[in-house]
Amino acid sequence: MKKTSLSLLIAFLGVNLSVNAQTAVTIDVNTANAKTVISKDIYGHFSEHLGRCIYDGFWVDPALNVPKKDRIRLDIVDALKKIKVPNLRWPGGCFADEYHWRDGIGPREQRPKMVNTNWGGVVEDNSFGTHEFLELCALLECEPYIAGNVGSGTVEEMAKWVEYLNFDGISPMANLRKENGREKPWKVAFWGVGNESWGCGGNMTPEYYADLYKRYATYARDYPGAPLKKIVSGANSWDLNWTEVLMKNIPIRDMWGVSLHYYTLPTGNWSKKGSATVFDEKEYFQTMKNGLAMDSLVRKHSEVMDKYDPQKKVALVVDEWGVWTDVEPGTNPGFLYQQNSMRDALIAGATLNIFNNHAERVKVASLAQTVNVLQALILTEKEKMLLTPTYHVFDLYKVHMDAKLIPLNFKSPDYVVDGDKIPAVNASASIDSNGVVHITLVNLDPKKKISINTALNGLKWSGVTGRIVTSPKFNDYNSFDNPNKIVAAQFKGAKKNGNQLRAELPPLSVVELTLK
Structure with a gap:
């Protein structure tokens, strides 16, 4: 597939299940910017x-x-x-x-x-x-x-x-x-x-x-x-x-x-870090917030490195x-x-x-x-x-x-607990050596579905396939008695509609979409 300019319009609609409210979020992406290889x-x-x-x-x-x-x-x-x-x-x-x-x-x-x-x-x-x-x-x-x-x-x-x-x-x-x-x-x-x-x-x-x-x-x-x-x-x-x-x-x-x-x-406490499986939504939220801090951490250390190594050799x-x-x-x-x-x-x-x-x-x-x-x-x-x-x-x-990173720029819907909030959705995308686009999306919200409506302008593609890792509860896990409770499965929530990609992310889900 020729790496021509691609404009991806991704609309994330945060659905409030009680009042059916929706929030639209737009992402503009151009494969001309896909220059950095994801090692x-x-x-x-x-x-x-x-x-x-x-x-x-x-x-x-x-x-x-x-x-x-x-x-x-x-x-x-x-x-x-x-x-x-x-x-x-x-x-x-x-x-x-x-x-x-x-x-x-x-x-x-x-x-x-x-x-x-x-x-x-x-x-x-x-x-x-x-x-x-x-x-x-x-x-x-x-x-x-x-x-x-x-x-x-x-x-x-x-x-x-x-x-x-x-x-x-x-x-x-x-x-x-x-x-x-x-x-x-x-x-x-x-x-x-x-x-x-x-x-x-x-x-x-x-x-x-x-x-x-x-x-x-x-x-x-x-x-x-x-x-x-x-x-x-x-x-x-x-x-x-x-x-x-x-x-x-x-x-x-x-x-x-x-x-x-x-x-x-x-x-956040080294002396009592918390159970791997017994926790409530408040502790789940705090774990997600602590995990997402990795982005700020990488940014801040990269800024220090940039002072001495602007060419990013290290x-x-x-x-x-x-x-x-x-x-x-x-x-x-x-x-x-x-x-x-x-x-x-x-x-x-x-x-x-x-x-x-x-x-x-x-x-x-x-x-x-x-x-x-x-x-x-x-x-x-x-x-x-x-x-x-x-x-x-x-x-x-x-x-x-x-594959080459396709930069994404969007504002996610919020996931809110006790007045504190974090982005409900995070994502990354790449285009491989065969011109196939891959998008990975995570929905951290344990209650709300996130709907996606994606316009793929300038990209010739015939269809979408997907895979998902999800479970009804955030503390579900695989045990030796039930080793396949959570597995990667085919994702059927995405489809091609004209030149648009439409998908719906379940709560607590990790989804990978492949556009060919």
């Missing part, structure tokens, strides 16, 4: 040695009766391949800055055990290490993203890890890799230089960390055919000064990206995000196991729309975490496995990967 790496994930993410998640007991390669659980691999996971961040998280990579190579029976002091005080047997992680990434057909140890490690330790993974020649580390069964290097590109260096990664000042980063980055070498994408350990949520100091003190040429971490707490890497609730009753508080409801799916859809709309700066993101931890895509219970509502949202949104 597929925005749809990345994060897997830490934490709780049952690695052990009893990806890496299972040999006796467990599930398909596996070595001890890698293949039904999980197949599920993640379906949503085209682009990258996987490992080994942490806070665990990264107490992890010494040489403990996790060589014969497994000879690997030393350690205590995971950050997460539950359990024994880490190091049976899942560098080779196992990179085998997992090969099975997933995704890019590995490794977080190096700055907090308790050394410059030499990280330098040798890079050499072990990336050098194709004769050297002590390359020879050691070959002795351990891997002839050719993996050529890992994404490298995080520390993690949360303002907190569990060393409780550093930004000035101290910036100097330390430059030392580590100097000795993390670009070997032939294996240039590194070095990612600076960036700010905790609203700490703009941390970003300012890093951008000011570290030369642009010495960093590929700067990270940002932000978690959506339902209550990526903003949101490599920890998601909903963080209290753990499920009766589970180890250090394992961070939580259920995943329709509320989580809506946060996922809204956040991915935000990242898409900031694609000029946000190039990588990592949902925390992939299996059995925080806002997981997958939950397991021995042989059983279920896909969470969040998983199904990622399945819908994969159409945006490496």
Whole structure:
């Protein structure tokens, strides 16, 4: 399809079910402005040695009766391949800055055990290490993203890890890799230089960390055919000064990206974050409001970065995000196991729309975490496995990967609770290499339908298909007794009427529309 000028007129009609009032909202879009590519790496994930993410998640007991390669659980691999996971961040998280990579190579029976002091005080047997992680990434057909140890490690330790993974020649580390069964290097590109260096990664000042980063980055070498994408350990949520100091003190040429971490707490209170499934509309509303703050957060950190990097050479890497609730009753508080409801799916859809709309700066993101931890895509219970509502949202949104962003400009109807309000609708759109337009829309309102009337001037299209993730209640979730309560389904609420697209978004819904 020729990328001619396209004017999209999208009218959102907020329907008041009691008095049948309507509010029209107009969006003007022109595909001539679709120039920024939405990096597929925005749809990345994060897997830490934490709780049952690695052990009893990806890496299972040999006796467990599930398909596996070595001890890698293949039904999980197949599920993640379906949503085209682009990258996987490992080994942490806070665990990264107490992890010494040489403990996790060589014969497994000879690997030393350690205590995971950050997460539950359990024994880490190091049976899942560098080779196992990179085998997992090969099975997933995704890019590995490794977080190096700055907090308790050394410059030499990280330098040798890079050499072990990336050098194709004769050297002590390359020879050691070959002795351990891997002839050719993996050529890992994404490298995080520390993690949360303002907190569990060393409780550093930004000035101290910036100097330390430059030392580590100097000795993390670009070997032939294996240039590194070095990612600076960036700010905790609203700490703009941390970003300012890093951008000011570290030369642009010495960093590929700067990270940002932000978690959506339902209550906004770290000491009592709120239940994953037991909450009322007021807490639901507050969760949505806290989640939508990601847009302002990305804007403010991007503004700081723009002062020093107006050409946007440095990526903003949101490599920890998601909903963080209290753990499920009766589970180890250090394992961070939580259920995943329709509320989580809506946060996922809204956040991915935000990242898409900031694609000029946000190039990588990592949902925390992939299996059995925080806002997981997958939950397991021995042989059983279920896909969470969040998983199904990622399945819908994969159409945006490496497509060009179509900027949207509109004012949403309000969703109001106790006099406070947030936008009821958020959206993003893209056009792929075949000229197919994809629009993803989220209706956060738990009671009102949102009607869409879209005029597609200048676009030749023959029809629309759609998919939806929705449920009647915001605290509905998939359980092992009812694993398919919330799934992605065909959306029948959209149709072509002349050259107009008409659709109706149910309450509590994430919808993807494809125009061909």
